[in-house]
Amino acid sequence: MTLEASVSRSVCQDDRGEVLPALDEQVIESSTANRLAEVFKALSDPNRLRLISLLLDNEVCVHTLEVVLGMSQSAISHQLRHLRQLNLVRFRKQGRHVYYALDDEHVRDLFRQGLLHVEHG
Amino acid sequence: MTLEASVSRSVCQDDRGEVLPALDEQVIESSTANRLAEVFKALSDPNRLRLISLLLDNEVCVHTLEVVLGMSQSAISHQLRHLRQLNLVRFRKQGRHVYYALDDEHVRDLFRQGLLHVEHG
DNA sequence: CTATCATATGTGCACTTATTCATATATTAT
């Protein structure tokens, strides 16, 4: 059930000069919007979310991700590169394996909160 | 600062038969991943984030969004249609104006949490 | 009625993204 009454103001350009300055204060800055969008974009693909769900508490090697997720090795590796470039995962080489783990608490928190909301309905 | 020590297991396919079933339990389901991705995708564009930041606590008409955000009327309207289709905004027609407001607490929460993280560093 | 204002929508285009395919690199085994 959606809460009403969360809107404090009703704003239209007819009221220009009064409320527009207030709105200008409320828009987030473009640089902030860009960084925020980058984070959310990392979480905006189903396969990447499934991958992240595996890395939340585990350190997992690439081939295992491939098997569990049912994706091609190349697809996994490309996604990991993407996450690496955003500094969202860390990795550790051991022998011929590479273990990946999630390395960003923001993303971990957002993932979990989003999951809670989506799961319960 | 990123916390270490959040990884409880190290998983590789060499251990197949032991840990793979456990990992299978941990992957989120595809249907969940899809719905989750849809929510995050709504938050994955800078202009849409700036728009949402205005609708967080206010009901704002389209032309005002256009002015404050410095975007074309068409772009605004298309973004609003997108958000409408995801049931993220509600709207109210009054005369020739249409007032939009955010209508999804999940998104509101995720936006605020993401903003907190991104703003402080 | 006509004109104007506010918003919506269809179309096309530039750009991005996720994937596959082929290939490269690096490690271990024989």
Place this chain on the structure above:
DNA sequence: ATAATATATGAATAAGTGCACATATGATAG
């Protein structure tokens, strides 16, 4: 050495996204 395994990467492709432009709808003012 060669072969096999594990991972990475570049190129090509297909699908998706955001926006501009033109146009349509609907409401009000004259």
